[in-house]
Amino acid sequence: MSGHVVASPEGFQLPDSQLRVIRWMIYLAFFALAIGILNGLGQALNYSRVDILQYFPGMRNYYQGLTVHGVVNAIVFTFAFANGFLSLTTSRALARPLRSSLLWASFGCMVVGFLLAAYAMGSGQASVLYTFYPPLQAHWTFYLGLALLVVSTWVIAAALGLGLRAWRKEHPGERIPLMAFISVATYAMWVLASLGIVVEVVGLLLPWSLGLIEHSDPLLSRTLFWYSGHPVVYFWLLPAYVSWYLMVPRHAGGNLFSDSLTRVVFLMFLALSIPTGFHHQYTDPGIGTGMKALHAVLTFGVFFPSLLTAFSVVYALEIGGRRRGGTGLISWFFKLDWRNPALVAQVLAMLTFTLGGITGLINASYNLNQIVHNTAWMPGHFHMTVGSAVTLSFMGIAYWLIPYLTRKELVGGGMALISSWLYTAGVLIMARGLISGGLDGMPRRTLVMEAPYEKPSWELAGMLTGLGGTLMFIGGVLFFTVLAATVLSGKKAKEPQDLPFTKTIQGPAETGWELRLDRFRYWIIATVILIVVAYGPFLVEYLPGNFTSPPYRFY
C-alpha cells in the first residue's frame, strides 16, 4: 500500500539550467529577508523606547521603516521563496523540467517589481505600510512594483499548470504525484485569491496615483485588499506545509501516513482560504453584520485543515521518534534527531505555530475580535505564524535546499541549530510582550516611544518586545552567516543529491472516490461558487461604491 510522492523516485536529476534560475529566486528571497529582519529590529526596539532607526542610512522615520519591513518580508521574501521552492517541488515531482523561459520571466518581474517598490519606499514616497490603505497615497512606482510582484506569481502558476498538463498527456490515467498536486493546489488558490489586490492596485490605485482618477473609495479598497489579504497568509504558509508534509517526515526518519488526507487538506485550503476576508474587517463600518458572521463561520472552517495537518505531521514525527527507539506517549519526541538543523528549525516552527493558530482563532472570533483589533496583540499573533511558522520553516528548508542548489555541503550546522533556538526563544518572548501589551490597549503600527499617552503596564510589554526582537535578530544574523559560509566556502558535495521527500504509508488509491480529488477543474469551480456566495451580496448592495476621497500624503 505504501506510495511515492514523486514520479521516478530513484535517480532523476533536474537539469542545471532549471536549478540555476531557482537558485536565484531563493537568493532573492533571503536577500529580502535580510533587509526585513534588519528593519524588524528597529520596530521591536521602538516598543522598548530605544531608537536605532535614526542610525539607518536614508531612513526618514519609523513608518518608512515599518513599510519596508512589511513589504520586503511579507511580499518579496515569501513570494520569491514560494516561486522558487514550489517550482522545484513541482518539476521534481513530475520528473519533468518546467519551461526555463517562464521561470526567468517570473524572476525578472520580481527583480523589477522589487526595485520599483524599493525606489518608492527608499525615497520616502510610499510610507503607507504594506496595507497601503487609500486615501493615503503612494508614488505610482510603489503600486506598479507590487503589481509586478503579483504577476511574477502568475507566471509561475502558468509554468506549473503547463508542466502538469504536459505530464498528464504523457501519463494518461495516472494519479498526479502528491508533491506536484499540493504545489499546484497552492498556486491555484493564490491565482484566484490575488484577483482582489490586482483589481485594487491596477484598476484603482495606480490610475489614481497617476492622477487619471481623482477619488478613491477607502472601504471598497479595503475589501479588495482583504479579499487577497487573508488568503495570502495561506500562500505564505502552504509552501511550509509542503515541507512539513513531505520533507519533515523524511528528516525525522518517519513517513507521511495518508496520501488522500493530504490532498483533501490542500483542496480545503483551495476552497476555504478566500471567502474569509471580512474577518479582517469585523470592526469596519459599511459591511453588514450578517456577511461578517458568514465569514466568521467560513474562517473557522479553514482552521479545520490546519487541525488535520497537526494530526498528520505529528504522527509522521512520532513514527520517526519511535524508529529511533522512542517510547511512551510523549517521550518519543525527545528521541528525534535534535542535531539535524533542517528538522529542528521546522519542529520549533510547528510548536510556535500552535500558539499562532490559537491566537489566530481568537482574532477570527467575531465580536471577541474587538478586544484585540489593531492592538499590539496582532503583531504578537502573526510573528508566531508568518514570522516563525513560515520564516523559520523556510530557514530550515534552506539548510538542505541551499546545499542542494549549489551542490555544496552545509557549513556551520551547529550555528544553524543555535540560530533556530535563539529565533524561537526570541519570537516567544516578543509575542508575550506584544500580546500582553495589546490586551491592555497598546496599539500596533505606532511610534509608541514618542506618543504623548501611555499606560504603566506597557513598560514590561515593551521591554519583552525589544528583548525578543533582539534575540530574533541575532538568530537571523547566525542564519545568514551559515548561508553565506555555505555558498562562499562550502565543500563540493561528492555526488548529486535528490530532494529529501518521504514516502506515504497509504499511497494514492488507484480506484474509488479519491480519483476525483485530482480533477482540479471541479474544485476550482466549487471555490468560485463559494467566493460568489461570500462576496456577491456585499458587492451587489455596495456598488457602484463611494468614490469621494481625495488623496493625502501625510508622511
Added chain:
Amino acid sequence: MTVERIEKAFLILSAAMLIAFLGALFYSSVAMGMHLPGREGEIVPTDVRNTPPFDQPGVHEVGAGEYEVVVLGRAWGFEPSEIRIPAGSRVTFISTATDVIHGFHVEGTRMNAMLIPGQITRLTYEFDEPGEHLIICHEYCGIGHHLMYGRLIVEEGS
C-alpha cells in the same frame, strides 16, 4: 487499524470544538447584545462638517441616562478630544473620518472600530464603572499617527 480510529476521533473532536466556539460567539452576539458595527450609511468625507450630525461634534444627552457622542477623526486628533459622561449611561458613538482612515479604540472596553472616510461608524456601550479610558487611534494615518488620542472620563453618577 488503531491509527485510523484515532484519526477519525481527532477529526470529530476538532470539528466539535470549532462548532462549540461558534455557538458561544453567536450566543454572545445575539443573546447578550455584543454587536459589531454594521452598515449605517454613507457620507461625502470632504463635506462632513456640513452634514448632520457631524456639524456638531460632542456629547449630546438624548434621554435619561442616554447619550449620543458625535466624534470626528482627523489627522491628528479626535473632536471632541475629551468626552465626559456619568457612570451608568448608555452611550452611542456616531463617528466618521474627515481625511484618511483612523482607528477608534476606547482602551479597556470593546469599543473598537475603524473610522473610514465615506462611512459612518455606530457603536453602543454601557459605561457602568467610573474611571478614565484612553481613546487611541490604532490605524496608521500618517507621520503624526502616534500623536492622535483622546480621553473618555466616566464620572461618578449623581
